[in-house]
């Protein structure tokens with residue numbers, strides 16, 4: 675396929691599905707003030723991603739753009755968000771990742787700031803919403819990275835921890851910033867966002883109770 679054919683309109687079903695996920699996550703208030711960005715893989719070298727600065731509750735397929743996994747927009751008139759670097763990093767690390775959803779929820783922001791090291795969770799039925807988890811009994815860890823305005827440096831930190839096999843769940847937190855969750859397709863990635871946000875809300879409420 676030529677670069678010319680790589681426009682959102684060439685992928686109407688994926689574009690529409692991505693817009694619907696944006697509306698759903700935006701309505702949950704997980705991408706306020708035009709924050710967050712959401713993408714779906716098109717093939718081994720390209721993804722479709724939301725343009726930056728768009729209201730996620732209102733966007734449509736015209737607000738999406740096609741980028742290659744080197745971080746370049748195929749339409750030269752468009753400039754991708756700096757956060758594209760973490761999406762492309764994840765797609766390159768694992769060929770089975772089909773969608774990456776990045777949210778800015780209040781809970782993920784405060785919980786990651788209040789947690790030293792990684793976040794450890796155990797005993798929650800909702801852990802089973804995350805692919806590969808079959809019981810509430812296992813302790814699971816969500817990797818937390820310090821925030822960095824240099825997204826390339828942040829992506830390198832993610833690559834390093836991925837190589838060490840220390841990212842074991844389909845999501846990671848950036849401290850004081852938000853969640854990146856992924857899945858084999860948009861539906862699974864969305865389930866992971868919902869499951870993780872639920873778990874974060876539980877963990878935060880428990881933390882508050884401990885400090886009363």
Ligand SMILES: [Zn+2]
Pocket residue numbers: 709710711757776777778851852
């Ligand atoms: Zn962000």
